[in-house]
Amino acid sequence: MAQAGHARLSEAEVETYRKDGLVVPQWRLPESLLGQMREALDRLIRDNPTVSPDAMYCPHIMEGGCQGLRGREEWLEFARTPEILDMVEQVIGPDFLLWGTTVFGKPANSGKETPWHQDGEYWPIRPLATCSAWIALDESTPENGCLRIIPGSHRTQRVRHHNLASTDVYTLNQKLEDNEFDEAEARDVILEPGQISLHDVYLIHGSMPNRSPKRRAGYVLRFMPTTSHFDREFGAELTRRSGAVDFINRPLWLMRGVDRCGLNDFKVGHSPALALA
Numbered sequence: 001m002a003q004a005g006h007a008r009l010s011e012a013e014v015e016t017y018r019k020d021g022l023v024v025p026q027w028r029l030p031e032s033l034l035g036q037m038r039e040a041l042d043r044l045i046r047d048n049p050t051v052s053p054d055a056m057y058c059p060h061i062m063e064g065g066c067q068g069l070r071g072r073e074e075w076l077e078f079a080r081t082p083e084i085l086d087m088v089e090q091v092i093g094p095d096f097l098l099w100g101t102t103v104f105g106k107p108a109n110s111g112k113e114t115p116w117h118q119d120g121e122y123w124p125i126r127p128l129a130t131c132s133a134w135i136a137l138d139e140s141t142p143e144n145g146c147l148r149i150i151p152g153s154h155r156t157q158r159v160r161h162h163n164l165a166s167t168d169v170y171t172l173n174q175k176l177e178d179n180e181f182d183e184a185e186a187r188d189v190i191l192e193p194g195q196i197s198l199h200d201v202y203l204i205h206g207s208m209p210n211r212s213p214k215r216r217a218g219y220v221l222r223f224m225p226t227t228s229h230f231d232r233e234f235g236a237e238l239t240r241r242s243g244a245v246d247f248i249n250r251p252l253w254l255m256r257g258v259d260r261c262g263l264n265d266f267k268v269g270h271s272p273a274l275a276l277a
């Protein structure tokens with residue numbers, strides 16, 4: 001049993017992350033924290049009636065985030081959950097920052113498909129590196145559109161060819177070309193509420209629409225090692241090229257250690273009007 005406030009992936013779990021590109025740790029959120037997150041989600045949806053709950057970007061930024069979403073401090077606090085940081089540290093090292101969060105709130109009956117993709121295709125991080133911690137706020141099953149992955153697809157560390165996709169149909173506007181992977185190899189990531197998964201930036205993944213009567217909400221945290229640079233100039237180019245979310249004013253939070261590459265800017269986006277210091 002892990003000590004309260006600490007968690008460790010077993011050696012076998014670290015090995016699964018390296019081999020498959022995703023691991024579901026034994027550790028799960030305490031009931032009280034899960035309850036707080038679910039209440040925060042109700043507030044987020046209430047505060048943002050014009051934003052689709054399918055993909056709500058950066059609820060941890062108070063105002064001025066992508067989509068003009070009105071966020072709350074509590075989402076940043078959730079991202080600081082020490083046990084999650086401990087496990088992230090085990091897979092990406094002792095120096096890392098939080099650069100993004102998203103709620104994929106996939107509503108009952110109408111939740112959108114997330115196309116097959118690699119996250120790295122539309123992220124301005126060089127060299128490309130990120131560990132995503134996906135927290136199940138509801139149960140996540142094949143019926144309500146759980147995450148699906150192609151195990152081991154991260155190992156070539158190659159960003160494959162994507163095409164533009166319509167956000168009328170999908171949660172994202174980047175869709176992996178069909179001949180870049182074999183869907184027959186797909187595996188479902190089935191989670192109970194409060195379980196989490198950790199996945200690598202090169203992993204091919206997606207999720208089906210939600211045609212069930214049960215919501216499938218997940219809160220995902222994006223952590224990158226500070227040996228990499230969150231390059232805002234490149235981010236501006238990505239935004240121009242693909243209409244992807246705006247990375248120019250995105251605040252960064254150092255979560256552990258120091259800025260190893262010395263290039264990451266921790267001031268941008270932290271003006272009191274825009275974000276929490």
Ligand SMILES: O=C(O)CCC(=O)C(=O)O
Pocket residue numbers: 104114119132134146147205206207218220
């Ligand atoms: O929750 C989903 O359906 C998609 C999540 C995803 O693509 C991600 O976390 O990178």
